[in-house]
Amino acid sequence: MTTIYDIAKKTGFSITTVSRALNNYTDVSPKTKKLILEAVEDMHYYPNSVARTLSTKKSWALGIIFVEDLGIGMKHPFFNSVIEGFKKSVEQKGYDLIFLNRYVGGEKMTYLDHALHRGVDGIAVVSSNYDDVEVEKIIGSSLPNVIIDSHTSKSNVVYSDNMRGSELAVDYLYSLGHRNIAHISGHSKTFVGLERLRGFKSAVEKYQLHNSSIAEGGLFSVDGGYQAMKTLLQLENRPTAIFAAGDNLAIGAMKAIKDAGLNVPDDFSIIGFDDIELSGQISPSLTTIKQDMDKIGEQAAELLLQQINHKTDPTISIVPVELIKRETTKAIK
Template sequence: MTTIYDIAKKTGFSITTVSKVLNNYTDVSEKTKKKILEAVDEMGYYPNSHARSLMTKKSWTIGVVFMENLGVGIKHPFFNAVIESFKQRAEQFGYDMLFVSRNIINEKKSYLDHFRHRGVDGVVVVCSISDDPEVKKLMESPLPTVIIDMHSSKSSVVYSDNSYGSVLAVDHLYSLGHRKIAHIYGHQETYAGTERLKGFIKALKKHNLDIPKSYIVNGGFFSMESGEQAMQELLSLDDPPTAVYAAGDNMAFGAIRAIKAKGLSVPDDISVIGYDDIDIAQHIAPPLTTVKQNMDQLGSTAADLLLDQINDKTKLNKAVTIPVELIIRESCKALKTDE
């Protein structure tokens, strides 16, 4: 079996230099790195995990906490895509993922205690719920941590530009002549829900739109059923909106279902915009105009932030906002106005 000593002997570099290349340290020249990696491929070197852990004093494991309120779990297309992107990026640098339960040998422990017990090098939290006490413990601990889809000053965080996404949605509807624009908002315990609602209100002020309070309806935890129910409320109004912006694609799908059940058409009678751009959004009838979150960039950026902390042996409190864009499809239609 090829060892790190064999790689060092073949390339003429020290064991320390070979180890740095294998463990992705940045203080090695590209020329040196290339030569060592070519030798690794040629000689079929595969590091023994126990030996690598002893040498680097790392477990080469990243803990994963996943929390959401829909009961869908990791099958939700947004969370699934973000976690997969994170996983692919971390695997490029030799890390395994550890999804945890808080039960250890029938004894309930905090996430922090569990990760200490398992000796992980860092933790990624994919969390839609604000103010969870267990997540707060992780944020405030010395353990390298990155949070996806939530804001914090106690940990590194990565999230989409949620507020601006709402502005893009309202700008588009306004440009099509809509003035009676409603919003189905996400639960206010979630960072995305609060920021998207703030962005909607900001966009209304930008365009001097004075809409009734009844046009702003709670869509709960971003489900199709809650979107359908919220749309039914809007359709029951004496003066229903001509356009609806839902803070999640699943809620938008539910809204479209409610509109069709009422015998109305999208977009001929009511225009609809969603948020996320999950894969199915382009395949429904009509294809959904939506605000696209870059899920691949969310996951890979979070991985880079966490790996930087692990390699530097420091806890960083850094926030990265990922840009969003409006994807225009067929669920919105221009209105004629007198303006």
């Protein structure tokens, strides 16, 4: 069976150029497109995506793209749960998922080019990066898309109410008597890191907590939380409570406190953010702000399919969060 690689070999053009010609990109010259289409006809090449769409004009496939700096992708419990919710929703409508990368047949492509090459009907992008060139290309394309865990006014977006979650965390710590509350922040390059920091600062201003401190936790890792907590432990006026921008950061902070010979919650109260499965299994179990990860995935699927089927305008969906009280927080006098 003839493949796109055979077409590229016969014409002398790259796989990317062949793909862009077949998908009617305007930056492919008429002469180049003519040569490629002639080769397609001569070699009787019919892309699978075209064959599937002859009757419905759809490929019944959706692309999934991860754009994040942690380097762990689906292994991260947040991403895993969100994609599972998305998968269940679109499968009920008859769609398959294709996980897109930057290489096809050993040749480097943009994510958008790969999506067009695969002929997907739409793309879901899970992006922790606040401003990414690859994501901007997808947003600016005519291909229906939804962005998860980041923000833009130009596309469908779905994310948790990060700012409100931070306010809930500080509200609760304040109600327990804490007045010296520190924040272990997520990386400033990420949308969620910035939003959770904004929420913390808003709550600090509301309560006039002049002793509050902020320690940079980096890319939401356990080690980042450990190092940030070591910094807070060196302060002359130590906080009595810490709100961490992610559960992994909070877990790292708890380890640093233990290694320093101190105790949670007797010496420090800690609140995380996410409610990953591990949060309820560690000892002491972690008080945290729960994201409804299934709902995020379901909402992303709904918005994307609406755009595919009804050409709807971009929509912003902010999913509510809630405080989960466990064992890492304690009232003080």
